[in-house]
Amino acid sequence: MAAQKAIQSRGTETGAYRIRWYENRDRAAFLDLYRLAFSDCSDSWFAWKYEQNPYADDVPVVVAERDGEIAAVRPYVPLPLRLGDRTATVHQLVDLVVHPDHRRNGLMADLSRWLKTTCWDDAAATITYATEAARRGVLKMDTERWTDHGLGEFVKYERINDIEAFVGTDQSLPVRVGATAATPAYRMRNRLRDRFAAGDSTVTVTRHEAVPVNLLSELYEATQPATAHVERGATFYGWRFAEPGREFVTYVAERDAKPVAAVVVSTDHDPGTPSTANLVEVLPLDGGSESADAFSALLSRITADYSWIDHLCAAGGTIPPSVFAAHGFERADTFPISRFVDPIYRLVCPLGAVADDPGATARLTGEHDWMTSLCIRLLG
Template identity: 30%
Template structure:
């Protein structure tokens, strides 16, 4: 237990109460800049199937909430064992109450509440603001998981960068629907998209034995059946049909799936989520992606063809059999590391009791897709 000095004795830390929800949602919008509603809160916390309570600690002053330490409950598979884990998320303190030790006090209360019971451990990918606080209260750094990006439409990205610059009058004139620059831009975009498609087709065997299917709603039972074909030993979310149905019920995202069949049997799948200007590859099955690299590459080529009009495609962790082959570049290495601020995540873990020791694990002992993150 930490012996750090508490600098704000007038605050208390308590468990979440139903009346706290409206304050939580309001503070979330203020801190993170995204609006979330009651349906999202119910999905993520109240109706999460892996916990029997709302796993949120509240820092309050005179009974009024001023900070929250939240947890996203998940069922994790560790070899042949399944255990409940909590992923800390959505941690926030009102600006008027920061710098007074509330993050640490909420951490202490969470450790006290959940040690020697369920969950078995914490794991998360904290940002630079919360990472030191986690390390100070017993979390251990495991390793780095890269994000991968494939540029789809560099012309649009360039236009967005120009519009954000100071010469707005010039940009507006150049982007006029009736101007010649628009014709040039459209021509370049079409040429790039055509080149991308042609390159992708050269990477797959069009005469292969696989039948490809597209689903506007991911088929939970089919995805679970593919997952069971080859379950990795590495630590990951346990992908049952019930898990998929709940996970894809997230009200702030929409998901679609591509499935490959061999002789009528589903053998591989990709799940994607379409954002404003880009596409995320959310999950890839089987999770031992190398075991079915050919159908996964076929599915990837099909998905990339369908989203050729998006600016870029993003993947995370162990999702693609050969990322560089399809021009997915990690943000931890050149060229992207020199051009953009890396968004790779550092995995931290903390044991809760003696049942399982994950603090001494290596990053190779884990396998992630975006589906393992609370934000997707």
């Protein structure tokens, strides 16, 4: 993190906002503001995500303060970015909150601009995942020094077990009736695909009620992708899967008693929303046809274990589309799933740590030069 400093960002008719780094005295105010905007969060969650992050020297949060009160926070998660044969720091922007009394004062832009300027020399880029409205807002904040680039939509694959779970009372009557009629057909389709999905008797799958950090690290090291990606390893996995309040289950595929692939699964079931099984991490990251049989065996076991859940979600780019299709997964941007799942977009802003490397900058801004996963996406 760059040396701490504070600036006057902008004036309003009732006073000026002071943009600065987070201080220990801000903890209670941060948690109150976060709970106001999102949901309840514990002290242990804050400690894990920000204070215990192994890639941060200090708490990676920027705040906007006025008259001694916190008006907004712009946290980020520093992560190691692998770019070919070099590793640099990337800042994933997360959890932006502006207090309702201070909205429409330009604080989102001010906080982001201050962070990018302050961390210019120390980071290779900022990355973020945004809704369509947030994407438009971010892309308007170009300056002479740095520019955000759109990397396209974050590609997800969904296996829907219960379409009715996605339809609320705010949907039209024809949509509700259609979902009720379609759910039995989806369940039958999934059962048939499960029955006829290609299997490989040489692959065995074992379920672990925890995350075998060293095993995942070895799988990552054996097949690191050439594309830009967040670097994994024992340090990363040990921190990432220590997230409080969340359970992770790991499925490991073996051939001849040797681990060849793995999937980490976590579930969400918030009141009023569909229950979800997220395939948080899929290894090897470079995937491809060579791992197709192992991925198919893993999906067979996972879909059976989670047949009770409303839907399963996985990031694209690792498991081949043909394997997804064989197990009832469809791209989230195709009908009818696209009617119920809002798109999320990826954005990147190259910073000073790669300013002298045109090749690295080009890889950062190339839509198909990034390897993404729910493991990283769900940090935000």
